[in-house]
Amino acid sequence: MLPVRFLHAADLHLDSPFKGMAALPEPIRERVREATFESLRALVALAERERVDFVVVSGDVYDLADRSLRAQIRFQRALERLAAAEIPVFVIHGNHDPEDGRAAQLNWPQAVHFFAADRVETVAVEKPGRGVIAHVHGISYKTAAVHDNLALGYRGIDPNVCQIALLHTNVDGDPAHGNYAPCSRRDLLERGIDYWALGHVHTRQVLHDRPAIVYPGNIQGRSVRETGPRGCYVVDIDETGRAALAFHALDAVRWHHETVSVQGVSTEQQLKDVLLARLEQVRESADGRAAVVRLVLEGRSAVGRLLRKGRALEELTAELRDGEADRSRFVWLESIDDRSRGELDWEALQQEESFLGDLLRLSVDLQRDEEALHAFAAEALAALDSLPAAAGRPLAAGAEQLREWLRAAEELAADLLAGEGGKDA
Numbered sequence: 001m002l003p004v005r006f007l008h009a010a011d012l013h014l015d016s017p018f019k020g021m022a023a024l025p026e027p028i029r030e031r032v033r034e035a036t037f038e039s040l041r042a043l044v045a046l047a048e049r050e051r052v053d054f055v056v057v058s059g060d061v062y063d064l065a066d067r068s069l070r071a072q073i074r075f076q077r078a079l080e081r082l083a084a085a086e087i088p089v090f091v092i093h094g095n096h097d098p099e100d101g102r103a104a105q106l107n108w109p110q111a112v113h114f115f116a117a118d119r120v121e122t123v124a125v126e127k128p129g130r131g132v133i134a135h136v137h138g139i140s141y142k143t144a145a146v147h148d149n150l151a152l153g154y155r156g157i158d159p160n161v162c163q164i165a166l167l168h169t170n171v172d173g174d175p176a177h178g179n180y181a182p183c184s185r186r187d188l189l190e191r192g193i194d195y196w197a198l199g200h201v202h203t204r205q206v207l208h209d210r211p212a213i214v215y216p217g218n219i220q221g222r223s224v225r226e227t228g229p230r231g232c233y234v235v236d237i238d239e240t241g242r243a244a245l246a247f248h249a250l251d252a253v254r255w256h257h258e259t260v261s262v263q264g265v266s267t268e269q270q271l272k273d274v275l276l277a278r279l280e281q282v283r284e285s286a287d288g289r290a291a292v293v294r295l296v297l298e299g300r301s302a303v304g305r306l307l308r309k310g311r312a313l314e315e316l317t318a319e320l321r322d323g324e325a326d327r328s329r330f331v332w333l334e335s336i337d338d339r340s341r342g343e344l345d346w347e348a349l350q351q352e353e354s355f356l357g358d359l360l361r362l363s364v365d366l367q368r369d370e371e372a373l374h375a376f377a378a379e380a381l382a383a384l385d386s387l388p389a390a391a392g393r394p395l396a397a398g399a400e401q402l403r404e405w406l407r408a409a410e411e412l413a414a415d416l417l418a419g420e421g422g423k424d425a
Contacts, residue, residue, distance in 0.1 A: 001194075002133045002274060003240050004162045007047045009232035009250075010058035010199030011218035012040060013096065015071035017063070018222055025325040028332055031253065031290060036063075037074050038252035039220040043077050043232060046248055048085050050234050054125055055087060058199030058216075059094025059168030065101030065144055072104045083109035088125065091115065093140040094168035094199055095180045100143050115166065117142035120153040137193070138166035141181070151183035156192025162237050163192060170197040171213070177201050186275065188213050194241045204233075212243035217324055222254040224294045224334060227353075229254065256287050256293040262340050263299035268316070271303050275320060275336075283331045290330045296337045304340040312336060349414065356417040363410050370399050377402050 014036050021032055047055050061073050079089050088111040093099055099117040108114075115121050115138035125134040137154050156163035168182040171188070177200060185207060188196050203226075204217035217234045231250035237243050260278050265271050275295060282291050297304075307313045317336050320401040324330040350360045366373045381394045397405075 001160055001162055001237075001241055002130060003239055004134050004164075004237045005050070005052050005234065006134075006164070007043070007050070007051070007052045007055045007232055007270070008058070008195075008197045008214065008216050008232050009043055009055065010197070010216050010273060011060045011094075011202055012036060012057065012075075013060055013063040013218060013220070013222060014040065015063055015068045016220075016222045026106065026326045028290075028330055031330070032292070036220045037254040039230070039250040040074065040078050042250040043219060045083060046232070046250070047087055048233070052087060052234060053127060054136075055082060055089045056136065056164065056166050056197045056222055057089065057091045058166045058197045059092050059141070060096040060199060060218075061091060061093065061150045062097040064096065065098055065102060067097060067103055069104055072106060076106050076108060077107055080110050083111040083264070086111070088112070088417045090123065090136045090138060090166060092138045092166045092168060092199070093117070095141055095144045095146065095178060097327060098141040098144050098146075110208050114138050120150070122157060126371070132161055134162040134164055136164050141168065146181045147179070149183050149187065150238075151187040151191065154191045154193060156194070159192070162241065163193070164197060164198070165193045165195070166197045170200055171198065171207060179202050180379065185213065194237060195235065195243050202230075204231075206245065210242055212245070214243075214245065214329060216247075219250045220253070221251055222233065224255050224257055224292070227257050249287065251289065253290045256282050256286075256291055257296070258293055259296045259298055261299040262297050262301040262303055264301065266302040268303070268306055268312075271307075272316065272319075275316075279320065279331050279333065283329065284402045286331070288329065290328075290332075292332045294334045294337060297340045300341050302342070304338065304342050307338055307340075354417075356413060359413050359417075360410060363406055366406060367403055371404070373399060373402055 016036050018032050021029060022370040024032065061075060069304045082089055090113050092115045113123050117140040120137055120139045122135050124132045125136060135157055139150055139153065151167060151169065154165050169183050170179050171176050172184055173179055173182060180200060189211065194211050196211060198213065198215045201215045202218040205215050207213040212232060218226065218230055219232060221227060221230045229251060230369050231248045233245045233247055235243050235245055258278055260274060262271060265274060278295065279293065282293050313336060317333055320333045324332055349356060349366065351357065366376055378395060384394045
């Protein structure tokens with residue numbers, strides 16, 4: 001088998017609308033709107049720089065079946081540049097851009113192959129002076145809802161030539177994604193393929209090493225649910241058929257979901273300083289990219305009472321956004337999710353002649369008496385002893401674990417019973 005180097009990308013979702021971004025200032029909105037195209041340009045530059053033999057794109061090139069003309073022309077331009085660099089491109093269409101979607105009549109470079117939807121096709125990749133270096137197999141979606149197991153139509157044809165298969169699929173029924181073209185890992189392992197170039201799942205993951213079964217994820221995060229670096233793999237397959245993968249980030253705008261503890265924060269100035277510091281940390285960690293951030297406030301603090309007065313949270317958000325629209329490396333605060341809880345006077349609550357006071361006094365006694373703690377836990381957890389072994393054995397927990405659960409129960413009870421869910425009135 002001749003060694004092969006190629007680039008594996010999927011889920012480009014060109015011209016994605018980035019839902020929820022309508023309220024952005026115009027400069028930032030335009031940068032976000034252009035992000036998928038910037039990522040595509042980075043992909044082309046990477047393929048040229050790494051001198052790959054070819055590029056494979058495993059579905060969802062476009063975001064909609066009725067593809068925007070702008071997205072199609074931008075993709076055409078990218079493929080023309082790759083063709084000029086003598087880098088062939090192999091493409092399948094997925095559930096977002098099926099074959100029966102509306103497509104413009106454009107001229108595509110001869111070095112580009114779009115796989116048909118009626119059968120699994122096989123294309124030989126030949127290089128001057130090297131001969132046939134790979135067989136690339138693929139099938140596109142005919143319609144948006146494909147529920148057949150397309151993997152069963154694949155079969156490697158020559159063990160002495162690298163066999164690469166493009167498939168847009170949900171392997172083993174990942175519940176976080178639509179169950180399109182479902183298949184099992186076993187189905188893939190039995191097809192005589194050296195590298196499965198998968199698409200559809202937006203978080204990169206390697207499901208198997210040899211043969212390699214790989215999701216590269218999408219090239220650009222599109223919402224706060226798609227955080228962290230997004231990009232593609234450059235893959236080297238050696239003479240033995242083993243794949244070495246190198247991930248390369250391509251995203252132009254990076255999404256972040258940051259949890260911030262406000263424990264001990266008591267003034268608006270302290271909170272502002274804490275949040276500004278976290279936003280600067282995001283700026284430093286974004287590798288020179290622009291970023292969009294959601295901050296989640298957690299912990300007990302007196303500041304919660306201040307934030308829940310009038311429009312304080314909205315006004316703080318606006319101030320933290322101020323000036324970011326003028327930065328090339330902006331860090332845009334998408335929102336602040338206040339999940340903080342009000343401070344509680346535990347000593348006063350323990351003295352109360354109330355149901356909560358009784359609970360807290362019982363908890364204090366159990367924390368001090370290990371024998372009583374175990375006896376109480378045996379009674380309280382008895383109903384859980386019939387759970388399957390995979391769920392754990394609560395009754396086998398040690399004293400420290402029981403104390404931890406007891407402290408968590410105290411917090412929950414206090415939040416539920418100490419007025420307005422534990423938050424300051």
